[in-house]
Amino acid sequence: MATGRNHRPATTRSRGIPEATVARLPLYLRALTALSERSVPTVSSEELAAAAGVNSAKLRKDFSYLGSYGTRGVGYDVEYLVYQISRELGLTQDWPVVIVGIGNLGAALANYGGFASRGFRVAALIDADPSLTGKPVAGIDVQHTDQLEQIIDESGVSIGVIATPAGSAQQVCDRLVAAGITSILNFAPTVLSVPEGVDVRKVDLSIELQILAFHEQRKAGEEALGEDETAPPAAPPAAAVTKRTEPGSDGDRPAVMPA
Amino acid sequence: MATGRNHRPATTRSRGIPEATVARLPLYLRALTALSERSVPTVSSEELAAAAGVNSAKLRKDFSYLGSYGTRGVGYDVEYLVYQISRELGLTQDWPVVIVGIGNLGAALANYGGFASRGFRVAALIDADPSLTGKPVAGIDVQHTDQLEQIIDESGVSIGVIATPAGSAQQVCDRLVAAGITSILNFAPTVLSVPEGVDVRKVDLSIELQILAFHEQRKAGEEALGEDETAPPAAPPAAAVTKRTEPGSDGDRPAVMPA
DNA sequence: CATTGTGAACTGTTTCACAGCG
DNA sequence: CGCTGTGAAACAGTTCACAATG
Secondary structure, rough: OOOEEOOOOOOOOOOOHHHHHHHHHEEEEEEEHHHHHOOEEOHHHHHHHHHHHOOOOHHHHHHHHHHHOOOOOOEEEEHHHHHHHHHHHOOOOOOEEEEEEOHHHHHHHHOOOHHOOOEEEEEEEEEOOOOOOEEEEOOEEEHHHHHHHHHHHHOOOOOOEOOOOOHHHHHHHHHHHOOOOOOOOOOOOOOOOOOOEEEEEEEEHHHHHHHHHHHHHHHHHHHHOOOOOOOOOOOOOOOOOOOOOOOOOOOOOOOOOOO | OOEOOOOOOOOOHHHHHHHHHHHHHHHHHHHHHHHHHOOEEEEOOHHHHHHHHHHHHHHHHHHHHHHEEEOOOOOOHHHHHHHHHHHHOOOOOOEEEEOOOOOOHHHHHHHHHHHHHHEEEEEEEEEEOOOOOEEEEEEEEEEHHHHHHHHHHHHHEHHHHHHHHHHHHHHHHHHHHHHHOOEEEEEEOOOOOOOOOOEEEEEEHHHHHHOOOHHHHHHHHOOOOOOOOOOOOOOOOOOOOOOOOOOOOOOOOOOOOOO
């Protein structure tokens, strides 16, 4: 899900390039990089699409927003495309990143290799726990939250990663924003509110699992419907007992379509 | 990003409920749970929407797919909605999960609290490194990959989390699927291919950062325009010249710096 | 009479299908 | 001829705006 904004026009065709396309560029880039390493000179939309896990029409449409970088009858020049997409994504420059919250997750992120691979560089690690201060994680000394503003100011970071507990996320976010950060990757399970102009993307394990559970449940229900799953506990709308759009007399029973 | 399928009809209105809506249910559930803990009895679409970070029309539309659970002039009964959404998401049942790849990330996931909170239970931890076998992580002994099939068979797990290096992800995926797993949450930076009927969702740090970098770059470019941006900096498709690793002395010049 | 529930309009995304071109 | 690039059609998701109603 592309968050980025909270309300606002939302999907605003960034710079002519649709959000959905932007979200796929990194995927293409990864596939292209692999081809490049194998010294494959050109690739067709069909092949590249397969490698990236999308269909070829979508890929061609996506590339068409970047310009006409292919050669009809031949395909795309791998190196050239790698460069164009990198440039488009802004990966030809260095992006220092600060990670706040060096718990299990924060440490894992700091150690994550793919991090450094594409122009991203961990510029600082920050945590509120004084016992961590000065300790090295992934080769970088953890600094104390008190220094947050100063660190951001000095390192010129514009991307912040929040890996703190949910309870402190908004506070950390506010400080990051006040200090000049304009892009945030949030791993804390909370909705962050930020001022206009600041982008937030979130990664939420528990949400992903819940979505999987939803589909998993459907699969189970399909093969053996007539299931009664869990009891019909829950109280009805309580108070005025309200009605029940009532799709079936037994009320609760899920399954049946909403019709 | 809502993957789930690789090709296929994609967004298939699951059980009448649009994918986009399903993806937001966990968000509503979280906000509702917080209200419930504060013993708030009812909530309006406006209030709940604000807490979940969406707009109220969207929220009402989303809820309308679940049924008519609100009361006009009043709002929604918090407890009742919590139950209905939980049931819809399949969270009224227990979902054992197996995590494969107990490196920094896998360990962080195993320790992640929000994991257990909503019906998800770490049933087993698996890693290919023999030196980890038998060692406890988050209170659970790591088991060796050799046991994978047996573990899955015995624990009746249907959701698998892949936190291995990219190189082994597809292989692990294949084994999980062969052993009966039908939902996979993939943290490895690779496109997994799975047979029809298996859901895959991916969480990819580096992709999220690249998307942020794209927007960040635009912001930088905006404030200092006068930029020609569309300029044909890099080399043209290089008809037959191919290779370009060399972007050109000046062609390189990326946008201004983000400061 | 505040607030839900929802048709209808709209905006964004995907897919189709084929003209254009190397 | 093969493959790209792209209008146009189809589809999905969001927002509007208001009638229905507890």
